[in-house]
Amino acid sequence: MAKARPIPGLSGEMRYSDAAIATIAVRSDELFEYAAGVLDLTQIEAVHAMRVATRRLRSVLEFYEPCLESEQLEPILEQVCDLADVLGQRRDPDVELEALAGFAAAASEVERPGIERFIGRTSEQQQQANAELAQMLGQIEADDLRGRLAALIAPSPVVEPVAEAEAAPGEEHSATTAGGEQLATAADETAAPPVKSGWLRRR
Amino acid sequence: MKAVKVKGLDPDGTLADNAQRVVAARLDQLYDFVPAVLDPRRVKKLHNMRIAAKRLRYVLEVTSADCFGPYALTATKRVCELQDLLGEIHDCDIQLPRVQQIRAELSEDAVAELARRAGGAADLDPALASRLAHSEDWAGLAALEHYLTVRRGLLYDRFTTLWQDIERSAMRARLEYAIAERPSLAASDIETTATTQ
Numbered sequence: 393m394a395k396a397r398p399i400p401g402l403s404g405e406m407r408y409s410d411a412a413i414a415t416i417a418v419r420s421d422e423l424f425e426y427a428a429g430v431l432d433l434t435q436i437e438a439v440h441a442m443r444v445a446t447r448r449l450r451s452v453l454e455f456y457e458p459c460l461e462s463e464q465l466e467p468i469l470e471q472v473c474d475l476a477d478v479l480g481q482r483r484d485p486d487v488e489l490e491a492l493a494g495f496a497a498a499a500s501e502v503e504r505p506g507i508e509r510f511i512g513r514t515s516e517q518q519q520q521a522n523a524e525l526a527q528m529l530g531q532i533e534a535d536d537l538r539g540r541l542a543a544l545i546a547p548s549p550v551v552e553p554v555a556e557a558e559a560a561p562g563e564e565h566s567a568t569t570a571g572g573e574q575l576a577t578a579a580d581e582t583a584a585p586p587v588k589s590g591w592l593r594r595r
Numbered sequence: 596m597k598a599v600k601v602k603g604l605d606p607d608g609t610l611a612d613n614a615q616r617v618v619a620a621r622l623d624q625l626y627d628f629v630p631a632v633l634d635p636r637r638v639k640k641l642h643n644m645r646i647a648a649k650r651l652r653y654v655l656e657v658t659s660a661d662c663f664g665p666y667a668l669t670a671t672k673r674v675c676e677l678q679d680l681l682g683e684i685h686d687c688d689i690q691l692p693r694v695q696q697i698r699a700e701l702s703e704d705a706v707a708e709l710a711r712r713a714g715g716a717a718d719l720d721p722a723l724a725s726r727l728a729h730s731e732d733w734a735g736l737a738a739l740e741h742y743l744t745v746r747r748g749l750l751y752d753r754f755t756t757l758w759q760d761i762e763r764s765a766m767r768a769r770l771e772y773a774i775a776e777r778p779s780l781a782a783s784d785i786e787t788t789a790t791t792q
Contacts, residue, residue, distance in 0.1 A: 396656050404611030404662035404777055411610040415657055451653035455617055458604040488690060499738060506735020510697060 394441045396448055397422055412456035413545045419449040420541040430479075431526055433518065436486040439525075443479035450476060464544050471537055478521070478528045485518035596643045598650055599624050611662035614654065615774045618663075621651040622770060625674075629758070635751045638688050645681035648674050664776030666769045673766055680754050687747035694740045701729040701736070 399415050406414075426442035429435045450472045457465060492514065496507045532538075601620045604613050628644035631637050652674045659667035705727040712723040 399657065402610070402657075402661050404609060404614070404658075406610050407606070408604070408608055408610050408613040409606040412606075447649065448653055448656070451650060452657060454598050454650075455614075455654050455657070458613075459606040484686075484689065487686065495739065495742065499735060502731075503735040503738045506732035506737070507739060508735070509729075509732050510694060510736065510739060513693075513697060 394422075394426070394444060408456070409459040412452075412459040415452050416449075416456065416541065416545050419445070419452050420538065423449050424538055427529065430529070431522060433522060436483075436490070439479060439482050439486060443476065443483050446472060446476040446479055460544060464540070468537065468540055468544060471532065471535065475528055475532065478525050482518065482521040482525050485514045485521060488514050489518065596646045610658065611777055614658040614662045617654055618651065618658070618667075618774050619771065621647065621654055622767060625651055626767060633755065633758075635748070641681060641754075642685050642688070645678055645685055648678040648681060652678055661778065662774075663778070664773035666773035670766055670770040670773065673761055673764075677754075677757060677761065680750065680757060684747060684750045684754060687743050687750065691740065691743045691747065694736060694743065698733075698736050698740065701732055704728050705730070 397418055399411075399418050402411060402414055423442065423445040426438065426445045429438040430442050432438065450469065453460070453465065453469050453472065489511065492507065492511050496504060496511065499507055599620050601617050603616060625644065625647040628640050628647065631640040632644050652671060655667060655671040655674065659671050708728045709719075709724055713719050
């Protein structure tokens with residue numbers, strides 16, 4: 393099984409919500425890296441690696457749930473769970489066929505037809521699961537799961553400053569630090585709250 | 596099986612403090628399946644225990660080295676071992692009914708063919724039961740069913756042994772202790788701290 397990649401810079405003392413960004417970024421990358429070759433029935437380890445990556449991603453999304461915007465998280469989590477299910481449906485016959493090949497090799501002539509019948513059924517199941525997986529991968533691409541995962545952990549966009557022409561002389565603008573943190577100003581208190589995305593909304 | 600909702604998590608708190616709460620909850624959920632799983636017939640419970648082990652393992656995988664005391668890494672390995680073994684038991688629990696279903700389907704076909712062969716006879720000639728449809732498949736399917744049944748039993752025995760080991764080694768108490776610990780500063784960090792003071 394592919395080892396989980398270490399999370400750069402992760403420490404117990406860092407803020408939970410900062411750890412969420414670091415961890416989800418790595419686990420998302422892992423998932424999409426393993427997508428290559430996953431539909432090749434002769435490369436069964438690719439499915440396994442992607443399935444494990446999906447589980448790891450799902451687990452961290454659940455773990456960091458309090459740091460994430462639930463409206464964004466829920467559909468992502470649902471799609472990751474669906475992907476995990478479809479990968480599991482492909483993985484089960486993969487493993488079974490591998491074990492059955494060994495079993496058939498050790499069987500006597502008289503036992504072989506029955507085992508081959510079972511292998512035939514399992515192969516049909518594998519083909520069907522592969523077709524479902526292909527469909528799911530297409531859906532993920534169409535829904536831009538990768539982009540949505542990136543948006544889930546993206547910092548809040550900087551609020552557009554009020555156009556100079558519209559601003560009254562001497563009116564204070566909202567300001568942004570080098571780190572992207574928005575500084576509260578007197579004008580902010582009366583303005584509509586800035587639209588934020590992802591995990592920052594809860595902060 | 597849904598993950599237990601963990602209360603009291605704080606996005607502005609430290610990763611270690613939040614992870615401690617989550618690991619404690621996942622650990623409790625794992626142990627909730629005992630003693631039910633000590634009955635080999637509790638297939639669903641064994642499956643759910645595997646999911647609970649998986650949830651605990653993946654959280655520990657991210658946090659054990661950076662957030663907790665050294666035993667957390669040992670516990671991660673034990674939980675991983677447990678999850679793998681429960682996974683193999685689950686594979687047998689899925690495969691066995693499929694083999695039995697094929698045997699049942701083929702048996703139905705054979706019975707229907709025998710009934711056709713009998714026609715409207717008042718009694719059945721034993722010779723008619725010879726070389727029925729799929730008769731060549733029986734030996735292999737029976738061998739497979741027996742293999743899976745016995746393998747499942749052996750794997751289950753390994754599971755009970757592993758669980759006894761886990762209990763004897765007091766994994767729960769030691770992990771609870773480890774998640775309350777925080778990794779000590781590395782020697783280089785201590786030197787840096789000393790020189791800057």
